[in-house]
Amino acid sequence: xxxxxxxxxxxxxxxxxxxxxxxxxxxxxxxxxxxxxxxxxxxxxxxxxxxxxxxxxxxxxxxxxxxxxxxxxxxxxxxxxxxxxxxxxxxxxxxxxxxxxxxxxxxxxxxxxxxxxxxxxxxxxxxxxxxxxxxxxxxxxxxxxxxxxxxxxxxxxxxxxxxxxxxxxxxxxxxxxxxxxxxxxxxxxxxxxxxxxxxxxxxxxxxxxxxxxxxxxxxxxxxxxxxxxxxxxxxxxxxxxxxxxxxxxxxxxxxxxxxxxxxxxxxxxxxxxxxxxxxxxxxxxxxxxxxxxxxxxxxxxxxxxxxxxxxxxxxxxxxxxxxxxxxxxxxxxxxxxxxxxxxxxxxxxxxxxxxxxxxxxxxxxxxxxxxxxxxxxxxxxxxxxxxxxxxxxxxxxxxxxxxxxxxxxxxxxxxxxxxxxxxxxxxxxxxxxxxxxxxxxxxxxxxxxxxxxxxxxxxxxxxxxxxxxxxxxxxxxxxxxxxxxxxxxxxxxxxxxxxxxxxxxxxxxxxxxxxxxxxxxxxxxxxxxxxxxxxxxxxxxxxxxxxxxxxxxxxxxxxxxxxxxxxxxxxxxxxxxxxxxxxxxxxxxxxxxxxxxxxxxxxxxxxxxxxxxxxxxxxx
Amino acid sequence: xxxxxxxxxxxxxxxxxxxxxxxxxxxxxxxxxxxxxxxxxxxxxxxxxxxxxxxxxxxxxxxxxxxxxxxxxxxxxxxxxxxxxxxxxxxxxxxxxxxxxxx
Numbered sequence: 241x242x243x244x245x246x247x248x249x250x251x252x253x254x255x256x257x258x259x260x261x262x263x264x265x266x267x268x269x270x271x272x273x274x275x276x277x278x279x280x281x282x283x284x285x286x287x288x289x290x291x292x293x294x295x296x297x298x299x300x301x302x303x304x305x306x307x308x309x310x311x312x313x314x315x316x317x318x319x320x321x322x323x324x325x326x327x328x329x330x331x332x333x334x335x336x337x338x339x340x341x342x343x344x345x346x347x348x349x350x351x352x353x354x355x356x357x358x359x360x361x362x363x364x365x366x367x368x369x370x371x372x373x374x375x376x377x378x379x380x381x382x383x384x385x386x387x388x389x390x391x392x393x394x395x396x397x398x399x400x401x402x403x404x405x406x407x408x409x410x411x412x413x414x415x416x417x418x419x420x421x422x423x424x425x426x427x428x429x430x431x432x433x434x435x436x437x438x439x440x441x442x443x444x445x446x447x448x449x450x451x452x453x454x455x456x457x458x459x460x461x462x463x464x465x466x467x468x469x470x471x472x473x474x475x476x477x478x479x480x481x482x483x484x485x486x487x488x489x490x491x492x493x494x495x496x497x498x499x500x501x502x503x504x505x506x507x508x509x510x511x512x513x514x515x516x517x518x519x520x521x522x523x524x525x526x527x528x529x530x531x532x533x534x535x536x537x538x539x540x541x542x543x544x545x546x547x548x549x550x551x552x553x554x555x556x557x558x559x560x561x562x563x564x565x566x567x568x569x570x571x572x573x574x575x576x577x578x579x580x581x582x583x584x585x586x587x588x589x590x591x592x593x594x595x596x597x598x599x600x601x602x603x604x605x606x607x608x609x610x611x612x613x614x615x616x617x618x619x620x621x622x623x624x625x626x627x628x629x630x631x632x633x634x635x636x637x638x639x640x641x642x643x644x645x646x647x648x649x650x651x652x653x654x655x656x657x658x659x660x661x662x663x664x665x666x667x668x669x670x671x672x673x674x675x676x677x678x679x680x681x682x683x684x685x686x687x688x689x690x691x692x693x694x695x696x697x698x699x700x701x702x703x704x705x706x707x708x709x710x711x712x713x714x715x716x717x718x719x720x721x722x723x724x725x726x727x728x729x730x731x732x733x734x735x736x737x738x739x740x741x742x743x744x745x746x747x748x749x750x751x752x753x754x755x756x757x758x759x760x761x762x763x764x765x766x767x768x769x770x771x772x773x774x775x776x777x778x779x780x781x782x783x784x785x786x787x788x789x790x791x792x793x794x795x796x797x798x799x800x801x802x803x804x805x806x807x808x809x810x811x812x813x814x815x816x817x818x819x820x821x822x823x824x825x826x827x828x829x830x831x832x833x834x835x836x837x838x839x840x841x842x843x844x845x846x847x848x849x850x851x852x853x854x855x856x857x858x859x860x
Numbered sequence: 861x862x863x864x865x866x867x868x869x870x871x872x873x874x875x876x877x878x879x880x881x882x883x884x885x886x887x888x889x890x891x892x893x894x895x896x897x898x899x900x901x902x903x904x905x906x907x908x909x910x911x912x913x914x915x916x917x918x919x920x921x922x923x924x925x926x927x928x929x930x931x932x933x934x935x936x937x938x939x940x941x942x943x944x945x946x947x948x949x950x951x952x953x954x955x956x957x958x959x960x961x962x963x
Contacts, residue, residue, distance in 0.1 A: 836962030839884050839892075839955055846880065 253370035256282035260363040275362040287338035303328040325379040340500035343702035350699035368394035399489040411485035418482040422472020429465025463523035474506025491594030499587035528568025532655035535561030539665035566644035569651040573724025574643030581636035588706040592622035607684035614692035621707040630667035636714030667748025675756040868909030875902035889953040
């Protein structure tokens with residue numbers, strides 16, 4: 241395989257972005273559908289090339305393809321070369337990114353139909369895909385960081401796609417600023433590593449970590465810095481607040497951001513630098529604790545949200561927590577395996593939400609219901625995705641979740657119990673949404689005004705494909721390919737762990753059924769019983785308020801900014817004004833000498849001459 | 861007593877000091893102008909004395925004295941004109957009142 245193939249995978253979506261931005265938008269305004277076709281063609285081509293790469297990587301010894309390096313920058317003695325990594329991790333990620341992105345683009349043609357920003361939308365989507373592919377392939381931290389920021393920029397542009405809505409503009413800014421806090425740590429870690437080792441190359445850093453030249457506190461701090469970047473991008477506690485707000489963007493954007501690209505970037509980063517993390521037990525435990533805590537923390541908020549996209553948003557945060565937990569307990573393969581499976585079923589769930597919104601015009605599950613008859617395809621695919629995320633055998637979610645749970649049981653029993661509880665919560669909140677949306681009777685006003693219709697084929701087709709992938713993606717030997725162990729199709733059911741988690745998931749589904757479909761239990765009385773908890777969850781633990789009122793208003797605005805303002809006002813301006821004032825005052829004093837009396841001047845001249853003469857006589 | 865160069869120079873210095881005192885201390889502008897004339901003439905005495913005792917062959921010293929007299933005459937003419945102009949506008953020739961150059 242020629243090395244240009246890897247570059248072509250990155251550059252094809254980039255060319256699509258350039259063509260749309262500089263040819264179609266200025267010159268072919270009345271034919272915006274061309275933008276969609278070009279995007280789909282370029283990402284489809286990237287997908288085919290990615291499959292070629294995957295086949296080559298599978299055949300290669302050790303699942304690594306050696307690729308040439310190119311000189312990028314020479315600054316003094318520092319030469320930075322860039323290249324691509326083609327190993328099993330990158331190959332799997334390429335497939336995830338290109339396939340989900342392709343299906344999202346096809347779906348977008350239906351969802352974004354008639355939007356005035358149609359071309360702009362596809363231009364950003366192309367650039368987004370390009371950035372993510374570059375991030376996956378980069379073999380160099382500096383190069384990776386360029387694409388990392390590219391992903392951040394594109395997410396800003398896409399979340400704020402409908403920038404005329406103030407909430408969308410706010411959400412985009414929030415996503416950008418909150419992830420920036422994490423990025424700061426990442427950049428600091430890159431520079432710190434460079435200062436200590438003199439290289440940006442990921443492979444060389446791994447070698448240094450392996451032989452122990454890079455270790456101890458240096459490695460731990462660097463790993464934690466990198467992880468803070470991942471916390472921001474992958475929306476882990478405490479930097480998760482941007483992700484639910486990001487729902488202001490178009491729904492296909494949510495499907496792409498929360499399945500395969502933006503949030504996967506953080507998990508992928510930790511996986512890419514996994515040998516470094518693996519040599520620092522402190523870093524590993526940090527990753528595991530943050531991941532495990534985020535998983536259950538976000539799931540509890542997801543229980544009480546009434547907006548279908550917000551439930552999915554908190555579910556994404558929770559599942560990302562699972563992935564981080566998997567990585568933190570040493571399960572590189574299972575963590576990425578979960579990312580792989582999650583990409584498909586979560587993209588499908590978001591597309592389902594978009595499809596429902598297309599029909600009803602709302603995202604509020606209290607105003608839905610009974611959509612099963614009107615939208616059979618959406619219902620069927622949503623059901624498959626919900627079963628998959630709940631971890632029901634033999635759908636894809638089961639396999640990777642089992643892997644993570646098994647690793648957690650072996651290494652961190654306390655976090656294992658949190659993860660187990662999350663299995664129950666996940667099943668409950670997904671089926672709560674399912675029953676409220678598709679079961680019962682329609683509650684959203686008269687259906688004459690807004691006829692409930694199934695979405696067009698261009699939206700249903702990608703959903704059907706993703707539904708198939710959500711079923712079978714767990715059967716692929718991804719875990720073994722990435723260096724983990726694989727289970728037999730039926731023998732996996734023999735382990736007590738799997739049975740317990742299946743039982744918990746089934747209980748979750750049953751409880752949701754009892755509450756929201758069969759109505760054996762009253763939702764109201766349950767809410768009354770757990771009123772304080774319900775308030776806590778539905779107010780999202782008051783974290784937004786904490787950040788906004790305490791961190792931003794009190795500490796930053798009242799504290800730091802006020803101090804800076806005082807410093808600027810008093811010290812900087814004071815110095816400038818002081819010099820000016822001093823000069824004026826001195827002038828006012830000294831000008832008294834200018835009496836205007838010519839004779840006084842004469843006297844001064846005479847004394848001056850005497851002084852000069854005296855000096856001349858004494859000194860020289 | 862032999863009158864030597866130093867006697868002329870002492871006389872010149874005394875005259876110059878008197879002139880300087882007058883120029884710096886007197887209030888009347890006309891007296892100040894007269895004092896300046898005394899200082900110029902003190903210089904003239906010194907010039908002539910130097911010529912006579914140090915370089916009697918060259919006429920440089922005498923020529924300079926003639927020049928200074930001419931300049932002094934012109935200066936008196938201009939100076940008196942200025943004083944009259946000031947007197948016409950301010951009705952005084954008191955130097956302390958003439959302080960337009962004040963801050």
